[in-house]
Amino acid sequence: MAARVEIKLICKAYGRLKVIDDWNLAIEQGERMVVLGPSGAGKTTFLRMVAGLEQPDAGQIELSSRKTAFVFQEPRLIPWRNVRDNLRFVNSSADIPAILKQLRLEGFADYMPAQLSGGMQQRVNLARALIIEPDLLILDEAFTSLDLPFKLTLIQDLLEHWRQKRYTILMVTHDLKEALYMADRILVLSAAPARILHDFTVHLDEHRSFSDPELLRQESELLDLMTGKNK
Numbered sequence: 392m393a394a395r396v397e398i399k400l401i402c403k404a405y406g407r408l409k410v411i412d413d414w415n416l417a418i419e420q421g422e423r424m425v426v427l428g429p430s431g432a433g434k435t436t437f438l439r440m441v442a443g444l445e446q447p448d449a450g451q452i453e454l455s456s457r458k459t460a461f462v463f464q465e466p467r468l469i470p471w472r473n474v475r476d477n478l479r480f481v482n483s484s485a486d487i488p489a490i491l492k493q494l495r496l497e498g499f500a501d502y503m504p505a506q507l508s509g510g511m512q513q514r515v516n517l518a519r520a521l522i523i524e525p526d527l528l529i530l531d532e533a534f535t536s537l538d539l540p541f542k543l544t545l546i547q548d549l550l551e552h553w554r555q556k557r558y559t560i561l562m563v564t565h566d567l568k569e570a571l572y573m574a575d576r577i578l579v580l581s582a583a584p585a586r587i588l589h590d591f592t593v594h595l596d597e598h599r600s601f602s603d604p605e606l607l608r609q610e611s612e613l614l615d616l617m618t619g620k621n622k
Contacts, residue, residue, distance in 0.1 A: 438529050
């Protein structure tokens with residue numbers, strides 16, 4: 392079952408540096424939420440707290456399910472295991488050929504991580520997250536280092552998998568188009584100490600295109616919100 396996440400007035404500081412200030416929101420089951428904000432605004436800290444890797448100084452984070460997968464910006468594969476064994480390591484009972492096929496990794500099962508390009512390593516990294524069948528998938532700038540054509544195909548493959556499973560997605564990116572392509576909702580943050588400036592609902596069909604004129608219009612609207620031009 393997809394996870395519901397409830398954030399209740401959380402705060403987080405590192406010494407005197409307050410990075411998150413009184414966040415209060417809910418992420419519904421099966422929802423895709425993207426977080427946008429300036430560098431240092433606490434986006435990764437927020438993801439880590441939701442994943443249970445860090446704790447808030449105040450407030451609470453409640454998850455209806457703890458079956459969470461986290462995909463980092465850099466692939467974190469076991470270098471001495473091939474692709475098949477990297478997947479088997481996290482879920483030995485999974486249908487590994489099926490996930491290899493779904494993420495276009497057929498023919499690479501016996502490859503070692505060092506034999507793969509960075510983009511292909513990240514594809515394996517995503518497969519390793521999805522093979523545990525998460526209720527919550529957390530993506531921390533997971534597509535940032537990829538070239539555009541590869542990024543598009545990987546995002547499309549992920550969204551096709553999501554349509555089949557309907558887990559909850561929580562994601563950080565700096566790319567507005569990527570955010571609009573992925574999200575049902577987008578949180579726009581202030582600089583640290585980060586506050587939620589806007590909770591932006593994406594009004595696009597589930598099957599959308601990067602070149603969709605409505606996506607481009609909403610990109611302009613979102614940019615105005617982020618730069619304060621709508622005031």
